[in-house]
Amino acid sequence: MTDAYTIKEAAEHTGIPEETIRYYERIGILPRAERKPNRHRVYRPKDLETMKLVTCLKKTGMPLEEMKPFLKLSVGDDISEHPELHDLILEHRAKIREQMDSLQQILDFIDSQMIGIAPEAECGLADQPKRFGFLSLKP
Template sequence: MSTEIVYCIGELGEKTGLKTETIRFYEKLELMPVPNKKMNGHRIYKQRDLDRLLFIVKLKKTSMTLQDIKQYLSYSDAGQYEECYNILQYQQKEVENELKSIQSTYDLLSYKIGNFKTLIETTRGVKLNEHQNIRTE
């Protein structure tokens, strides 16, 4: 007898951080397979459904569009691994570019903070510790 764990839509939402409406929307877009249903009509999901949804969430965080995610999942389901490879490689490059942009912004903020720290210490005679906030009341 199989003891595979099953989830209701609410549990899937809790585990993914998605609203149940979003999960249903993903089903309508065919990002998720049509779930089996209990006798009372409630959807039931398996671990593979949860894993797929978690991956969709991760891809969304990379700014990948739902259309591109659907295309990727279609290729994956069809065993077209070369296409999957190309899509993910492209998305990885996009994420890499975003990380570089964020790092550049972080570096600029660090530079500016350092300048203001020096100004405050030299003009106000106050020694600041790293990450110390200054009250400006």
């Protein structure tokens, strides 16, 4: 039993609540976990990595359903057998870039409104009446 974890331990290691891990299994985000004779779930290190990958992808705003193609890949898989993933991942990479741009714009906007230096932080709010023009920010 090299490195076997209970669901509780898996929850602790990944930060994903037990209930949610079971939920993920139910909806097919995680594969049906290995069971002990007493039906209890057993998790291996690679399973924990998969869970962390879910958390990771979630942080980038990817919906659970969209993760499935990425999660289906098993460890040794080669992209040449999954050319569709190449595009998917590039696509998602582009989305992340967009998100970062949005956040940066908003950050610039907040800061400019807060300290009055205004580096034209669009976000479609360039000539917004200074709702935030009241804060003095000490960075």
